[in-house]
Amino acid sequence: MSMNPQRRRLLRWLATGIGVSSIRALARPAEPAAAYSYAVVVIGGGFAGATFARTLRRLDGNVRITLIEPCRKYHCCPLGVEYLVGKRDEQTLVFGYEQLCAEGIEVVHRKARSIDAKRKQVRLADGSLLGYDRCVVATGIGYKYDSITGYSEAVASRVPHAWGGGEQLRLLKRQLEAMPNGGNVLISVPVDDYRCPPGPYERASLIADYLKTHKPDSRVIILDAKPRFAKQAQFEQAWKRFYGYGSEQANIQWIGALQGGTVHGFDEARGQLLTEGGPVSGQVINIIAPQQADDFSRRNGLAAEHGWCPVDTQTLESLLVPDVHVIGDAAYAEKLPKSAFAATCQARVCALAIHSQIHGLALLKPQYMNVCYSLCGDNYGISVLLQYQHDAAHNLIEIETLQVTPLDVNDEHYRREALSAYSMFDSLVKEAFG
Numbered sequence: 001m002s003m004n005p006q007r008r009r010l011l012r013w014l015a016t017g018i019g020v021s022s023i024r025a026l027a028r029p030a031e032p033a034a035a036y037s038y039a040v041v042v043i044g045g046g047f048a049g050a051t052f053a054r055t056l057r058r059l060d061g062n063v064r065i066t067l068i069e070p071c072r073k074y075h076c077c078p079l080g081v082e083y084l085v086g087k088r089d090e091q092t093l094v095f096g097y098e099q100l101c102a103e104g105i106e107v108v109h110r111k112a113r114s115i116d117a118k119r120k121q122v123r124l125a126d127g128s129l130l131g132y133d134r135c136v137v138a139t140g141i142g143y144k145y146d147s148i149t150g151y152s153e154a155v156a157s158r159v160p161h162a163w164g165g166g167e168q169l170r171l172l173k174r175q176l177e178a179m180p181n182g183g184n185v186l187i188s189v190p191v192d193d194y195r196c197p198p199g200p201y202e203r204a205s206l207i208a209d210y211l212k213t214h215k216p217d218s219r220v221i222i223l224d225a226k227p228r229f230a231k232q233a234q235f236e237q238a239w240k241r242f243y244g245y246g247s248e249q250a251n252i253q254w255i256g257a258l259q260g261g262t263v264h265g266f267d268e269a270r271g272q273l274l275t276e277g278g279p280v281s282g283q284v285i286n287i288i289a290p291q292q293a294d295d296f297s298r299r300n301g302l303a304a305e306h307g308w309c310p311v312d313t314q315t316l317e318s319l320l321v322p323d324v325h326v327i328g329d330a331a332y333a334e335k336l337p338k339s340a341f342a343a344t345c346q347a348r349v350c351a352l353a354i355h356s357q358i359h360g361l362a363l364l365k366p367q368y369m370n371v372c373y374s375l376c377g378d379n380y381g382i383s384v385l386l387q388y389q390h391d392a393a394h395n396l397i398e399i400e401t402l403q404v405t406p407l408d409v410n411d412e413h414y415r416r417e418a419l420s421a422y423s424m425f426d427s428l429v430k431e432a433f434g
Contacts, residue, residue, distance in 0.1 A: 045069030075165025099434025
């Protein structure tokens with residue numbers, strides 16, 4: 001089956017993590033057909049799930065798309081740190097599904113319970129069943145609470161991880177505001193893999209900025225289970241410039257694994273994190289627990305022993321459950337990191353692959369990329385851009401090029417990086433939620 005040049009160009013754009021504006025220009029919104037030729041059930045309505053559903057709708061008006069998401073509003077994580085320190089209103093991080101419904105995507109606000117791969121059915125919490133030709137799971141991360149002695153899901157309701165939007169982030173914000181001047185904010189950072197690798201250090205940066213202004217005798221202490229971290233040189237340069245990093249008066253301190261920073265326990269009564277280097281006391285404690293695929297993915301046989309969901313990196317189809325695809329943070333798509341940008345890139349690749357498979361078209365070689373911006377202070381952003389080469393023989397997404405913000409750029413460059421962070425956020429939101 002042949003494709004005209006415009007359509008082939010569109011499909012190539014869809015296969016990449018870039019070209020969002022071109023997708024919009026080339027693909028007109030499709031009107032759903034009266035009779036559907038196949039059905040796709042999407043479980044999870046975050047950036048990955050919503051972007052997938054809208055992309056597939058643009059590709060094909062003859063597909064019945066049902067998105068299962070228990071929450072009526074999505075509370076996103078990117079830029080949540082600005083809300084945490086009072087620089088952003090929470091409502092700017094909350095999005096609904098009205099545009100998806102307007103495009104003929106059925107949105108069901110119930111919880112998915114199980115997948116019956118043999119019958120190709122998804123069972124919902126109320127017992128109802130949804131049949132599918134393909135199922136796409138985009139349900140995100142879960143937490144290994146028990147990997148830290150003294151920590152649990154119940155304790156997290158008092159001592160937040162705040163690694164998602166909503167109440168967890170609100171709780172940490174209230175605790176920061178209530179902390180007296182002179183207190184310590186402790187951030188426990190896990191080993192890889194976890195959602196948004198530079199996220200803890202962006203959080204620490206803006207908390208240090210907040211403390212410098214509002215509680216100048218306080219500091220944020222990062223206790224890290226890793227010996228090094230993403231964009232370390234760029235972060236540390238910003239910390240030295242703005243927060244006195246490395247001095248006795250610093251508002252920020254990093255203790256890596258080689259310095260005893262690995263956290264193995266929590267003493268809630270004493271307000272202490274128990275590290276390899278000894279106990280560290282704090283008035284506000286933020287434990288970012290080690291992570292794995294969410295409970296739904298693991299309960300339905302999609303996760304391997306390492307806790308994540310192995311996939312075919314060309315189609316994002318599960319290697320463990322046929323005709324089920326996993327996209328976003330739960331997917332084990334080495335070496336693609338877990339980020340909103342990477343999730344939307346996977347969503348477009350997956351939509352294109354399913355469309356091609358259903359219609360008997362040849363699969364195009366997927367092209368992956370990831371862009372991650374981090375804010376270190378007002379008008380100061382840093383970034384990393386990675387482009388990948390798909391290695392079909394070994395089912396890997398290998399890093400082809402890596403670019404980070406140079407250490408010798410001027411203030412205008414940092415300002416533009418910060419503006420680009422906001423621009424990328426707006427683009428991701430528009431593509432996912434309209």
